[in-house]
Each structure stands twice: as C-alpha cells, then as structure tokens.
C-alpha cells in the first residue's frame with residue numbers, strides 16, 4: 505500500500521545493506537512517519553513488545569526476521585532466541601506459527617547455512633502474508649459489493665487496526681474494503697477509536713485516509729447506537745487467534761460489537777489468514793491467553809499538540825488504578841462467518857474443516 509504515493513510493505517529488508525530490517529514505528533503514527541532499522545534480534549523483540557509493530561500477522565513476520573538477524577550474529581543461538589521472541593506477546597498465535605516455521609527450517613541445518621535459510625524463510629513468510637491478505641480481500645469483496653449494489657452504498661464498522669499496518673500488505677478486515685473502494689463502490693467505514701491504545705483512531709484512520717476511503721472515527725461506545733439507527737450494514741474485524749470451533753480473539757471491545765450486531769441483525773464477519781488458526785485450542789474463552797498490558801495505557805493518552813509535539817498526558821484521576829486486558833473472545837455463535845484466503849465459511853469446526861482439511865489432519 506502507499507504513503508504519500510510511495511508503495512510500502514510493513515516490514516522489509518534494507519535494500520542498501522541487504523540484511524537489516526526496516527519497519528514503521530507504529531507508536532509514532534499518524535503524527536510522524538518514522539522508519540526504524542533493526543540490526544539485532546533484541547531490537548526485533550523490543551519492537552514487538554513495545555508495539556512499535558503490532559497486528560497479529562505482522563508480529564509473526566517481524567519475529568521471523570528477528571530469527572534471521574539472530575542467525576546472522578550467532579547461528580548457534582537458535583534455542584535461546586526462539587522462546588524469548590515467542591514470549592514477547594501472548595495472544596496472537598501468528599507469532600508462534602512463524603517461529604515454528606523458522607525452527608522447522610533451521611534446527612537440522614549446519615550452523616553455517618542457518619543465516620541464509622532464516623532470511624529466505626522470513627521472506628517467504630512475508631510474501632505468503634501479502635498474497636494471503638490479497639486473497640482475503642478478494643473473498644470478502646462480494647459481501648460489500650452485494651450491499652453496495654443493492655443500496656447504492658455500504659457502511660462498514662471495524663474495530664482496532666486490521667489493515668496493511670497490521671499485516672505485511674493489504675490487511676485482513678480492511679482488504680475487502682480497499683478492494684470494494686478500488687472497484688468503484690461507495691464505501692464508508694465507521695472506525696472504532698479502539699481505546700486504550702487507539703489503533704483505530706491513529707492507524708486505521710491514517711490508512712483509510714491515505715487510500716482515499718471515506719471514513720469517520722467514532723468513540724468505541726457509539727457502535728450500538730449507530731447499529732440501532734441503520735447506520736451500519738456490516739461489521740468486519742480482524743483477529744489474533746481463531747480456535748477450531750470458531751471462537752475469535754481480537755482487540756478488547758470486539759465482543760461487545762458482536763453482541764450489538766447480533767441484537768440488531770447486522771452481519772458480523774471476521775477476516776483471518778491461515779496463520780491465525782489455532783487448531784490446538786477449542787474453547788477460546790477458557791483457553792486463549794489474554795494479554796494484560798500496563799494500566800498506563802488506560803490512564804495516559806498520546807497525541808500531537810497544536811504546535812506539532814507528540815505528547816502523553818494523564819486522563820485518569822491521580823491515584824486511581826487501571827486494568828488493561830488487551831483482547832477479548834467473541835464466541836463462534838456471534839460470528840456470521842469467517843473470511844479467509846481460501847474462501848468464506850461458517851465459524852465452526854465443520855466450517856473450518858471444509859476450508860482447511862489439511863490443517864485439521866495435522
């Protein structure tokens with residue numbers, strides 16, 4: 505996708521030196537477009553932990569490049585690096601998926617062959633994600649096109665950021681939106697601000713604006729009201745982990761949107777790549793680990809002042825503690841369906857088996 509007319513992916517190897525890893529510092533967007541340079545695996549781990557990069561598929565791709573950086577520095581460090589990278593964030597299963605791929609590729613190789621193989625595998629993971637998300641867009645497009653053709657326009661509500669900044673390219677939930685817009689449909693997106701970190705207000709709004717997609721940022725609590733008044737035709741969100749029975753972990757607040765959508769008869773779709781499917785887990789509420797982040801993300805807000813400085817201010821009464829569960833689980837029964845690179849299916853074990861018989865057999 506593009507920023508100021510220049511095409512980018514969300515992570516890439518620096519073409520000048522051929523080995524360092526480049527990415528946008530997402531803690532600075534949209535106020536400042538800063539490109540970071542990672543030169544060792546500890547910096548990759550820090551970028552994930554501090555949310556300079558975030559979004560389930562992108563976390564996986566950056567971790568894979570972190571392994572490549574580690575193998576370049578010390579190819580004997582594989583067993584030390586993998587668990588440390590895996591511990592950077594607990595909910596997005598794409599992280600473990602990418603590290604498992606690197607482990608399978610590297611552990612039987614002689615140490616002198618590991619660095620090149622790790623870079624090749626990281627590049628394959630990144631290419632796979634970009635193509636997978638493009639196909640998610642193609643498979644979600646008919647849902648939006650049908651509404652737009654029937655009503656003359658389509659109003660979509662989305663939560664958090666599941667766009668190209670959360671993946672290597674295109675995004676998951678936003679890919680069908682980009683394709684519908686590019687196909688000439690009249691698309692408007694309600695963007696949940698997504699407290700506490702405001703990924704919707706900061707990142708989704710930035711992405712949609714850069715692509716010329718009409719959008720309006722709303723407070724997280726506005727969704728139910730908009731749905732009651734016919735302002736939302738369809739909800740599409742991304743996900744950090746989908747269980748074999750179709751339960752969906754996503755950014756905190758997703759569950760409440762699914763409840764409101766069900767109460768108002770509005771379709772609630774979840775877009776995911778194969779790397780987000782966790783066949784080992786069945787009951788999402790009981791079994792998916794939910795990241796508990798620092799309460800300072802709730803008590804403090806970051807933004808740009810009128811004179812252009814990026815500042816953080818406290819918005820909560822002094823002395824009041826804050827809790828910060830970062831994800832919630834939407835039970836499969838509230839999900840209209842799943843949009844994947846292989847097509848659309850019901851959020852159920854039968855639905856997932858119909859698209860992923862190979863995964864189900866593993």
Ligand SMILES: CSC[C@@H](O)[C@@H](O)C(=O)COP(=O)(O)O
Nearest residue numbers: 558559560666670676742743755
């Ligand atoms: C295609 S990204 C899907 C999810 O990762 C996204 O919706 C989300 O919840 C991101 O959370 P974040 O905490 O910003 O990493």
